[in-house]
Amino acid sequence: xxxxxxxxxxxxxxxxxxxxxxxxxxxxxxxxxxxxxxxxxxxxxxxxxxxxxxxxxxxxxxxxxxxxxxxxxxxxxxxxxxxxxxxxxxxxxxxxxxxxxxxxxxxxxxxxxxxxxxxxxxxxxxxxxxxxxxxxxxxxxxxxxxxxxxxxxxxxxxxxxxxxxxxxxxxxxxxxxxxxxxxxxxxxxxxxxxxxxxxxxxxxxxxxxxxxxxxxxxxxxxxxxxxxxxxxxxxxxxxxxxxxxxxxxxxxxxxxxxxxxxxxxxxxxxxxxxxxxxxxxxxxxxxxxxxxxxxxxxxxxxxxxxxxxxxxxxxxxxxxxxxxxxxxxxxxxxxxxxxxxxxxxxxxxxxxxxxxxxxxxxxxxxxxxxxxxxxxxxxxxxxxxxxxxxxxxxxxxxxxxxxxxxxxxxxxxxxxxxxxxxxxxxxxxxxxxxxxxxxxxxxxxxxxxxxxxxxxxxxxxxxxxxxxxxxxxxxxxxxxxx
Amino acid sequence: xxxxxxxxxxxxxxxxxxxxxxxxxxxxxxxxxxxxxxxxxxxxxxxxxxxxxxxxxxxxxxxxxxxxxxxxxxxxxxxxxxxxxxxxxxxxxxxxxxxxxxxxxxxxxxxxxxxxxxxxxxxxxxxxxxxxxxxxxxxxxxxxxxxxxxxxxxxxxxxxxxxxxxxxxxxxxxxxxxxxxxxxxxxxxxxxxxxxxxxxxxxxxxxxxxxxxxxxxxxxxxxxxxxxxxxxxxxxxxxxxxxxxxxxxxxxxxxxxxxxxxxxxxxxxxxxxxxxxxxxxxxxxxxxxxxxxxxxxxxxxxxxxxxxxxxxxxxxxxxxxxxxxxxxxxxxxxxxxxxxxxxxxxxxxxxxxxxxxxxxxxxxxxxxxxxxxxxxxxxxxxxxxxxxxxxxxxxxxxxxxxxxxxxxxxxxxxxxxxxxxxxxxxxxxxxxxxxxxxxx
Numbered sequence: 001x002x003x004x005x006x007x008x009x010x011x012x013x014x015x016x017x018x019x020x021x022x023x024x025x026x027x028x029x030x031x032x033x034x035x036x037x038x039x040x041x042x043x044x045x046x047x048x049x050x051x052x053x054x055x056x057x058x059x060x061x062x063x064x065x066x067x068x069x070x071x072x073x074x075x076x077x078x079x080x081x082x083x084x085x086x087x088x089x090x091x092x093x094x095x096x097x098x099x100x101x102x103x104x105x106x107x108x109x110x111x112x113x114x115x116x117x118x119x120x121x122x123x124x125x126x127x128x129x130x131x132x133x134x135x136x137x138x139x140x141x142x143x144x145x146x147x148x149x150x151x152x153x154x155x156x157x158x159x160x161x162x163x164x165x166x167x168x169x170x171x172x173x174x175x176x177x178x179x180x181x182x183x184x185x186x187x188x189x190x191x192x193x194x195x196x197x198x199x200x201x202x203x204x205x206x207x208x209x210x211x212x213x214x215x216x217x218x219x220x221x222x223x224x225x226x227x228x229x230x231x232x233x234x235x236x237x238x239x240x241x242x243x244x245x246x247x248x249x250x251x252x253x254x255x256x257x258x259x260x261x262x263x264x265x266x267x268x269x270x271x272x273x274x275x276x277x278x279x280x281x282x283x284x285x286x287x288x289x290x291x292x293x294x295x296x297x298x299x300x301x302x303x304x305x306x307x308x309x310x311x312x313x314x315x316x317x318x319x320x321x322x323x324x325x326x327x328x329x330x331x332x333x334x335x336x337x338x339x340x341x342x343x344x345x346x347x348x349x350x351x352x353x354x355x356x357x358x359x360x361x362x363x364x365x366x367x368x369x370x371x372x373x374x375x376x377x378x379x380x381x382x383x384x385x386x387x388x389x390x391x392x393x394x395x396x397x398x399x400x401x402x403x404x405x406x407x408x409x410x411x412x413x414x415x416x417x418x419x420x421x422x423x424x425x426x427x428x429x430x431x432x433x434x435x436x437x438x439x440x441x442x443x444x445x446x447x448x449x450x451x452x453x454x455x456x457x458x459x460x461x462x463x464x465x466x467x468x469x470x471x472x473x474x475x476x477x478x479x480x481x482x
Numbered sequence: 483x484x485x486x487x488x489x490x491x492x493x494x495x496x497x498x499x500x501x502x503x504x505x506x507x508x509x510x511x512x513x514x515x516x517x518x519x520x521x522x523x524x525x526x527x528x529x530x531x532x533x534x535x536x537x538x539x540x541x542x543x544x545x546x547x548x549x550x551x552x553x554x555x556x557x558x559x560x561x562x563x564x565x566x567x568x569x570x571x572x573x574x575x576x577x578x579x580x581x582x583x584x585x586x587x588x589x590x591x592x593x594x595x596x597x598x599x600x601x602x603x604x605x606x607x608x609x610x611x612x613x614x615x616x617x618x619x620x621x622x623x624x625x626x627x628x629x630x631x632x633x634x635x636x637x638x639x640x641x642x643x644x645x646x647x648x649x650x651x652x653x654x655x656x657x658x659x660x661x662x663x664x665x666x667x668x669x670x671x672x673x674x675x676x677x678x679x680x681x682x683x684x685x686x687x688x689x690x691x692x693x694x695x696x697x698x699x700x701x702x703x704x705x706x707x708x709x710x711x712x713x714x715x716x717x718x719x720x721x722x723x724x725x726x727x728x729x730x731x732x733x734x735x736x737x738x739x740x741x742x743x744x745x746x747x748x749x750x751x752x753x754x755x756x757x758x759x760x761x762x763x764x765x766x767x768x769x770x771x772x773x774x775x776x777x778x779x780x781x782x783x784x785x786x787x788x789x790x791x792x793x794x795x796x797x798x799x800x801x802x803x804x805x806x807x808x809x810x811x812x813x814x815x816x817x818x819x820x821x822x823x824x825x826x827x828x829x830x831x832x833x834x835x836x837x838x839x840x841x842x843x844x845x846x847x848x849x850x851x852x853x854x855x856x857x858x859x860x861x862x863x864x865x866x867x868x869x870x871x872x873x874x875x876x877x878x879x880x881x882x883x884x885x886x887x888x889x890x891x892x893x894x895x896x897x898x899x900x901x902x903x904x905x906x907x908x909x910x911x912x913x914x915x916x917x918x919x920x921x922x
Binding site: 067396397399403405406408411413414415416 | 532824837839841842844845846849850851852854859862865866868
């Protein structure tokens with residue numbers, strides 16, 4: 001057991017390299033001047049700056065939340081660089097203009113943009129928006145998308161070019177008053193992704209954002225806003241990595257989804273921020289507010305997440321089911337190892353009639369980690385015939401880790417049917433024995449069993465991600481059971 | 483001057499009362515001082531407090547409350563409350579043990595039942611070993627408040643190897659004329675190999691005013707002991723016309739030792755606000771714990787059940803079943819937590835909460851939680867909420883049973899899973915009768 005554990009613990013973070021791009025940093029600390037600096041740097045209009053300042057003024061009155069089942073040293077918000085942009089040579093129109101060093105970074109990560117460009121057949125392609133240290137550096141396939149009327153660009157660009165849409169939808173799902181980190185993000189966000197799918201359009205390819213934190217001592221504060229207009233469909237992928245550093249870096253993002261009548265949004269995340277070393281030193285603090293709203297009838301929002309990274313994860317992708325007959329889904333695999341701590345789950349707020357929600361959460365704890373599911377299902381008074389089914393399973397890999405479940409269920413309508421189930425267990429000895437007996441070694445058997453355990457969730461991911469996620473789980477779990 | 487009195491909060495009032503009366507209270511003043519300090523730090527929890535999110539206690543305590551207790555009940559009023567004919571009855575009026583009204587004749591050898599005040603002086607060895615050792619003043623403001631302010635209650639000690647057949651019935655009654663806060667406290671110590679059945683009932687008798695009872699019971703279950711514990715919370719059993727009068731904050735702290743068996747059953751039938759904090763600590767190996775609960779609410783009632791099952795050692799079993807039927811504008815909350823500590827391998831812990839929401843205006847909040855730090859365990863929790871099954875109603879109607887009767891039948895069937903766990907026959911009949919009445 002110990003040997004295997006040792007081996008596991010020595011599995012190093014594969015994505016931990018530092019690329020030296022001459023970042024254009026803001027001075028450390030946070031005050032109104034810094035916000036003005038960011039706003040000026042982004043050449044933002046007046047209303048945007050006003051919004052940031054209002055959010056900032058609200059933020060300073062707020063206290064950091066401490067209800068989550070995680071313990072960490074609170075970040076010093078005056079010791080963070082709030083703006084770090086890789087120096088652009090010029091406005092980027094094609095990939096040739098991207099800093100070659102950056103391209104190398106992506107190659108190391110196995111994300112070759114150029115290769116993707118060569119791919120033929122639109123259906124199989126993925127449009128990619130790449131964000132390094134909160135600044136969007138490259139958006140691919142813009143033209144193909146524009147033909148369909150789809151807007152897919154960086155948030156900064158959207159503020160310049162589509163201010164009416166940004167004004168209308170930004171902050172409508174996650175107001176800056178929502179919570180501490182949402183307020184902070186509203187004040188200092190530097191960039192992000194903006195996406196608008198017009199009426200009746202089915203987005204022909206997967207849209208994707210790739211996040212990476214590069215500069216030391218910085219925080220990453222990006223914002224994503226996706227709007228699916230009537231009868232449209234979009235599938236969106238998000239992936240993230242960060243270099244290895246001794247210090248904790250803060251990532252506080254806000255994601256807002258808006259689904260109009262009959263629209264569908266599928267949002268998938270594979271989160272692999274640097275989790276810290278085997279002693280729990282360093283790693284990303286991932287404090288993210290993600291929320292979608294099914295604004296009108298028959299709309300659907302589906303969250304799928306595979307969480308393997310970050311020292312601390314604090315994340316609750318939620319759906320507000322406002323329109324009648326709308327559907328919310330949440331599929332999650334959260335894996336923690338070493339000293340990682342995750343407190344993640346979802347909120348399903350049923351407001352409209354005949355709304356349905358499904359929650360499938362699979363937690364896996366290994367090493368000395370703590371993994372919590374925290375979820376809310378609220379059935380409002382007017383939510384007639386609402387239906388919820390939740391299942392939260394936890395798998396324990398060692399006797400030093402913890403697995404916790406904190407579901408909140410609030411029901412104010414008697415026609416609603418709500419069910420919640422949870423189980424906690426360790427990996428089955430008999431299953432392992434069965435595999436080994438058939439000549440499958442311990443490692444592979446564990447991978448097999450864990451992948452089987454997560455199948456309900458992994459099968460929800462788009463093809464490309466599903467393969468990556470499966471590998472990621474296997475790598476993260478190497479030798480974690482004796 | 484008058485405005486000054488009005489603006490003084492209940493917290494200040496409690497602290498003032500404590501300072502003036504503490505020298506006249508039983509037991510160690512140091513424990514009381516520490517408890518008061520802890521209460522002062524914690525304050526009365528508002529709805530922002532995670533554990534009191536669904537219990538509007540602070541708004542209730544905003545009203546005017548008197549802190550003194552007096553008035554004597556007579557035999558006539560008490561008689562109907564002694565609903566178990568074959569039992570030792572203990573009467574606690576407004577938190578004070580009343581020997582004159584209790585029936586404690588012919589107690590078997592080895593059984594001590596007396597007031598806490600008496601126990602503090604006469605039976606000091608057992609009392610001192612166990613009193614205020616288990617309910618942690620730091621974990622809850624009401625534990626701290628009770629520990630600081632309690633005036634009396636009952637002390638029960640069952641000596642080693644004593645098996646007592648007749649149940650002991652502790653009848654808590656509130657009889658105040660003015661709005662009052664009382665802090666009854668009980669200590670029950672069951673020694674090795676002993677067996678006992680304890681029934682606690684909470685009632686308001688002939689009251690013109692509101693009573694807020696902040697009651698606390700500590701139960702020690704020693705090696706191989708078997709304890710059967712029942713709580714009947716029917717504040718308004720005697721006053722059917724005023725269904726929502728009593729406020730009950732009821733803390734039960736249980737510690738179990740090696741191979742002991744503890745079963746507790748909580749029935750909440752009436753009372754404006756009932757909040758139960760039940761904590762069971764499984765502090766050794768091969769322990770068995772059963773927690774059952776049934777709450778039937780209507781009107782504007784608020785019922786909140788908080789349970790904590792703390793598995794500290796390996797090879798223990800716990801089983802929890804709470805069921806609720808919610809009608810009117812009432813709110814019912816279930817918050818169950820299972821801890822499995824690092825050492826507690828081979829734990830089996832199960833928890834289930836099922837609710838039926840009858841009305842359009844009722845609310846159910848449930849929060850079944852697992853906190854697990856050991857890997858070789860079997861733990862699960864489940865919860866479901868819905869209205870009465872339409873198909874079942876149809877099935878019965880198709881067989882000539884009217885809608886009202888069909889519903890009653892189904893509710894009985896739903897409740898019976900909990901009621902059937904009651905081992906004292908007379909008590910089971912009593913509860914069944916009460917439930918039948920509430921369904922009418």
